[in-house]
Amino acid sequence: MRLRTLAVYLSAVQFGLLSASLPAAPLNSEQLYDVACSACHSLGTVSDHRVGPPLGGLLNRQAGELDGYQFSEALRTSGWIWRLPTLLAWLTDPDAAIPNNAMNYVNPLTAEETQQLSEWLLRQP
Amino acid sequence: MLTRRRLLEGSIAGLLASASGGCNDMGSGRRVVVVGAGLSGLNAALILERWGFEVDVVEAKTRVGGRLWTLDHLPGSPEGGGNVMGAQYGRVVHMAHHLNIALRTPPRTLPSDYVIRDQRISRDSWASAAANPLPETWRSIPPQRLMGKLNETNPLLKTRAWHDPNLMASDQSADVGLKALGFPNAAIELINANNSYGNNLSDTSLMALYRIMGEFGRLSGPELAVQEATLGNMRLPEAMAKQLSRPVSLGEPVVAVRHSPSRVQVALASGKTLEADAAILALPLPALEPIEVNLSATQTNLLRQIDYHKVVQLHCVVEAPFWEAAGWSGSWWTDGLLGRIFTRPIPNTSRYNMTVWINGDHCDPLNALDETACTQSITQALWQLVPEARDVTSVGQLVRWSIDPYAGGVWALWRPGQAGTAHRAIRAPTGRLFFAGEHTAEAYRGMEGAMESGERAALEIMRVLA
Numbered sequence: 160m161r162l163r164t165l166a167v168y169l170s171a172v173q174f175g176l177l178s179a180s181l182p183a184a185p186l187n188s189e190q191l192y193d194v195a196c197s198a199c200h201s202l203g204t205v206s207d208h209r210v211g212p213p214l215g216g217l218l219n220r221q222a223g224e225l226d227g228y229q230f231s232e233a234l235r236t237s238g239w240i241w242r243l244p245t246l247l248a249w250l251t252d253p254d255a256a257i258p259n260n261a262m263n264y265v266n267p268l269t270a271e272e273t274q275q276l277s278e279w280l281l282r283q284p
Numbered sequence: 285m286l287t288r289r290r291l292l293e294g295s296i297a298g299l300l301a302s303a304s305g306g307c308n309d310m311g312s313g314r315r316v317v318v319v320g321a322g323l324s325g326l327n328a329a330l331i332l333e334r335w336g337f338e339v340d341v342v343e344a345k346t347r348v349g350g351r352l353w354t355l356d357h358l359p360g361s362p363e364g365g366g367n368v369m370g371a372q373y374g375r376v377v378h379m380a381h382h383l384n385i386a387l388r389t390p391p392r393t394l395p396s397d398y399v400i401r402d403q404r405i406s407r408d409s410w411a412s413a414a415a416n417p418l419p420e421t422w423r424s425i426p427p428q429r430l431m432g433k434l435n436e437t438n439p440l441l442k443t444r445a446w447h448d449p450n451l452m453a454s455d456q457s458a459d460v461g462l463k464a465l466g467f468p469n470a471a472i473e474l475i476n477a478n479n480s481y482g483n484n485l486s487d488t489s490l491m492a493l494y495r496i497m498g499e500f501g502r503l504s505g506p507e508l509a510v511q512e513a514t515l516g517n518m519r520l521p522e523a524m525a526k527q528l529s530r531p532v533s534l535g536e537p538v539v540a541v542r543h544s545p546s547r548v549q550v551a552l553a554s555g556k557t558l559e560a561d562a563a564i565l566a567l568p569l570p571a572l573e574p575i576e577v578n579l580s581a582t583q584t585n586l587l588r589q590i591d592y593h594k595v596v597q598l599h600c601v602v603e604a605p606f607w608e609a610a611g612w613s614g615s616w617w618t619d620g621l622l623g624r625i626f627t628r629p630i631p632n633t634s635r636y637n638m639t640v641w642i643n644g645d646h647c648d649p650l651n652a653l654d655e656t657a658c659t660q661s662i663t664q665a666l667w668q669l670v671p672e673a674r675d676v677t678s679v680g681q682l683v684r685w686s687i688d689p690y691a692g693g694v695w696a697l698w699r700p701g702q703a704g705t706a707h708r709a710i711r712a713p714t715g716r717l718f719f720a721g722e723h724t725a726e727a728y729r730g731m732e733g734a735m736e737s738g739e740r741a742a743l744e745i746m747r748v749l750a
Contacts, residue, residue, distance in 0.1 A: 184750030186743075194331055194743045198735070199374035208381045210374035254443045261502070263372055263444065265726035267740045 188279035191272055202283050211262065217241045218281045222257075231261040246277045312338060314749050317550045317560040319541070321532045322350025323731055324720040325566030326524040327375070327738030328745075333529060335746060340530060340558055342550065344537035344571070344690045347518075348525045351568070351691055352731070354516030355681050359601050360630035360637040361516045364683040365694070366731050369511045370499075373728070375735035376520070377511070383523040386514040393628045394607075394614030394636075398427065399669060402620065407613055417470040427474045427617050430467075431481075431497060437465055440498030444727060446491055447704055454491045455703040458482060461490030476644075477619040482697055483594055483644040492698035496729065517731075537690075540576035541565065543715045551576075561749055564741045566720035568592065569710070570692020577717070582709045590706065590723070592693025594647040597683040598662045602627065602636040603676040610672065621646070621665045638677065640666060651687050658682060695730070696723035711737075718744050 192202075199211040206213060212225045222239035223230035237257050239245050248256045250266055250273050266273060314337045318325040321343035329339045347353075353365035369376050369387065380387055398405040403415035410416055411424040418425065425433070435441060439451050454461060462472050462485065472485065481496050482488030513519050525532045533552075540551040541563055550558040565572055573587050607614045607627075614636070616625040623642035630637055640662055642650065650658045659682050667674045685694045698707065711724035720741035725733030 184747065186746055186750065190335060190746060193334065194739050194746070198378045198739070209378050210372060254445065258442050261372075263499075263502070263727045265444065267726075267743055 185275075186272065188275055191268060191276040192279070195266070195268055195276065196280075204284075214280055215283045217246070217283065229261065231257075231259055233257050233259040234261065241281070243277060243281060246281060247273060250277060313561055314338060315560045315562075316340075316745060316749075317342065317548065317558045317563045319538050319550065319563060319565050320350065320567035320571075320721070321345075321348040321521065321525060321534075322566060322721070323352065323376075323521055323524070323734035324722065324724075324738040324741070325350075325564060326521055326528075326532075327379070327735045328564050328566060328720050328742040329528055329738075330524060331739065331742035332745060337745070337749070338530075339528065340560070341525070341528065341532040342536045342538060342552065342558070343532050343534050344567075346535045348532055348534070349518045349521040350734075351685070351694060352517045352521055353683070354513075354518035355599055355683075356516060356518070358599060358637070358680040359633070359635055362599050362637045362639060362680075363512070363517055364597060364599065364681065365685075366517060367512065369513075369517075369731060371509060371511070373730075373732040373735075375739070376731050379524065379735070380513065380520055383520070383527070385519050385523055387511040388514045389509055390512045391628045391631055393626050396426075396428065396615040396617045396624070397613050399616055399618035399620060399622075404612075404669075406611070417474070419468050419470065422468060422471055425471075427478070427619075430471050430475050431479075431493065432500075433467070433471075434462075434465075434493060434497045435501040438494045438498050438501060440491075440494045441501050444498070446495045447707065449704065451491065452704050454494060455489050455701055456491075457486050457700045458488045458490040458493050459485040474619065477646075478617065478624050478643055480643055481593070483591060487591060487697075487699055489698045489700045489703050491703035495703075499729070538575050541717065542576075543578070543717055545715065548716045560716075562716045562718060562745050564718045564720050564745070566738065566741070567690070568692055568721055569696065569723060571690045573692075574689075578714075579717075580709075580712070580714055583712070583714065586706050586710045589699065590702065590710065591697040591699055592686070592691075593695050593697050594644055594651070594686040595683070595694045596642040596647045596650050596658070596662075596686075597681075598640040598659065598666075598679065599681045599683065600638045600640070600666075600677050600679050601630075602638045602673065603678075604634070605636065606670065606672040606676050612670075616669070618669070621650075622662070622669060625666075638673075647684070647686060651684055655682055658684070711740075713744055 199209050201207050201209055201213045203213050203215040206227050212228050220241050222237050223234035234257055253260050253262050253264055316332055316337050316339050318329045318339060318341045321341050325341055329341050332339050351365040355362050355364045395407055397407050398410060400415045405413040405415055410426055416423055440446055476485050481493055537553040538550055539553050542549045548560045548563045550563055569587055569590055570592055614627040622640050625640050627636050627638045650661060653661060659679060663679060685691050711719040718741045720737040722729055722733040725737040728736050
C-alpha cells in the first residue's frame with residue numbers, strides 16, 4: 160500500500176468514514192419470525208391478544224377467513240389461498256398484492272429472507 | 285532510524301490503541317450500546333438480548349420512556365407526552381399484554397366549543413355563527429375536521445408508499461398544495477391555528493399530511509377505538525426496561541460516538557466510555573445533533589434540516605365543572621394563544637384534567653419566556669377566556685418539548701421535498717452505527733413507529749453481528 164493511500168485509509172478509519180464491510184450472516188427462520196412477525200402474529204392455531212391472526216396451519220388456508228379478526232374487505236374477498244407464491248407476494252409488498260388491506264406493514268427483510276421465512280411459515284403446524 | 289515501514293507500523297499501532305481506549309478484550313463480538321431508552325431503543329435492546337447479544341442502554345434523562353411522560357405527580361396522571369395508542373398498534377398492545385400493563389379506553393374528552401377572533405361559539409351553532417370565517421359550502425365543517433377533507437384526494441388511502449416517486453408532486457408545501465386542492469384561505473388559516481402535524485403549513489410537506497390523514501382514514505370506525513395504559517403510558521417503557529438483564533444507565537448523556545470498521549466507542553458526559561461492536565442511536569434528531577459523531581455527509585445535512593414539531597402544554601386540574609352554568613361543553617378550540625383546551629374527567633372522582641395545548645410556531649413566543657412567565661402568560665389568557673375557571677382550577681405542570689434538549693420537539697416533521705429520500709437517508713446504517721426512533725419508522729408514526737423502528741435496527745445488527 161502506498162503511503163498516501165494508507166494515510167487516506169487511516170484518516171478515513173480514524174474519522175469513521177469508511178463504511179464497514181461487515182460480514183453478512185444469514186439469520187435463521189425463528190429469528191426472522193421473531194423480529195418481523197411475532198409482535199402481531201402468534202404461531203399455532205389459537206387466537207390470542209395479538210392484532211393479527213395466528214400463522215400456524217397457514218398452508219392452503221383461505222385469506223381472511225379466521226373468526227375474530229377485523230380483516231379488510233379486500234383481503235376477505237381476494238380469493239387468495241396461502242401458498243408460497245401468494246405468501247411471497249403478500250409479504251414482499253402487501254399494498255401491491257391486495258390494495259386496501261388492513262395490514263399496515265412494511266417488510267424490513269431482504270428478498271432472500273422473505274423467501275426463507277415464507278417457506279418456514281408454511282411448514283408451521 | 286525511522287523507516288517508512290516503522291512509521292506505518294507505528295501509525296497503525298497508535299490508531300488501534302486509541303480506538304481501543306486501552307481495552308483489548310472485546311468479548312463476544314456481539315456487544316451493542318443503545319443510546320436512548322425510549323420505546324425504540326428498549327424494543328431493539330429486548331430483541332437483541334433475546335438472541336444472545338450483550339446490550340447496554342444509556343439514557344440522558346433520569347427516567348426511561350423518552351417522549352412518553354406520564355405526569356404521575358398530578359391527579360389523574362395526565363400524559364405530558366405520547367398519549368394515544370391506536371387500535372392497530374400491534375407491537376405496543378402485544379408488549380403491554382406480555383408485560384401485564386393494563387390498557388383501557390381513555391375517559392372521553394369533553395366536546396369542544398370554539399373561540400374565533402375572541403368570539404365564543406357553541407359547538408351547536410358553529411355552522412350558522414357570524415364569527416365562522418368559512419365560505420358557504422365549508423361552514424358546516426368544524427375547524428378540527430378541516431384537515432380530514434384531505435382524504436378526498438389522498439393517494440395514501442390506497443397505498444402506504446409515501447416515498448413513491450410517482451406521488452412526489454404532492455411532496456410540496458402544504459400551504460400551496462391545499463390552495464391548489466381548493467381549500468379556501470379561511471380554512472387554511474384555521475388548520476394552521478392548531479395543526480398537530482406541522483409547525484406551519486408552508487414548511488410542511490403535503491405528502492406528510494397525506495401520510496397522517498391516510499392512517500386516520502384507514503383506521504376510522506367505532507370498533508377501532510384508541511387505548512391508553514390505565515396507570516399511565518410510562519408504565520410500558522418502565523416494564524420493558526425491567527426486562528433487560530442490565531439496568532438502563534440513567535442520567536448519562538452521550539457526548540461522542542466514535543466508530544471504526546471494527547468497533548464503536550460511546551463517550552459519556554460522566555467521563556465513562558463504553559466499548560461495543562455496534563451502536564444504535566435511538567434518539568430524536570435534535571438530541572443527536574450536539575453529539576460528536578461522524579455520519580455521512582447526507583445525514584449530517586439532514587440533521588440540521590429535518591424539523592421537529594413544537595408543543596407547549598399546560599396541565600391543570602379542575603375541581604368542578606365551571607363550564608356547565610354558562611352552557612359550554614368543557615373543551616375549547618381557539619384560534620388564539622390558548623390553542624386547544626382538552627378537558628376530561630378523572631375516573632372515579634368529581635375532578636377533571638384540563639390541558640391547554642399549543643402547537644407549532646405559536647409556541648415560539650412562549651418558548652422564549654422562562655417557565656414562570658410562560659405559565660403566567662397562558663393562565664392569564666385562560667382566566668380571560670373563562671374567568672369562572674379561576675377559583676376551581678389549579679395549575680399543575682408546564683410541558684415544553686421543543687426546549688427539552690433530549691427531545692427537541694414531539695416528532696419529526698417532513699418539509700417539502702423530504703418525503704422522497706430524506707426519511708430513508710437519515711436511518712441508513714453508517715459503518716457500525718444503526719438508527720432507531722419514530723423518525724426512522726416506515727409504516728407507523730408515534731409509539732408504534734418507535735417499536736417498529738427498534739425491530740428494524742435490531743434486525744440490521746443481527747445480520748452483521750450474528
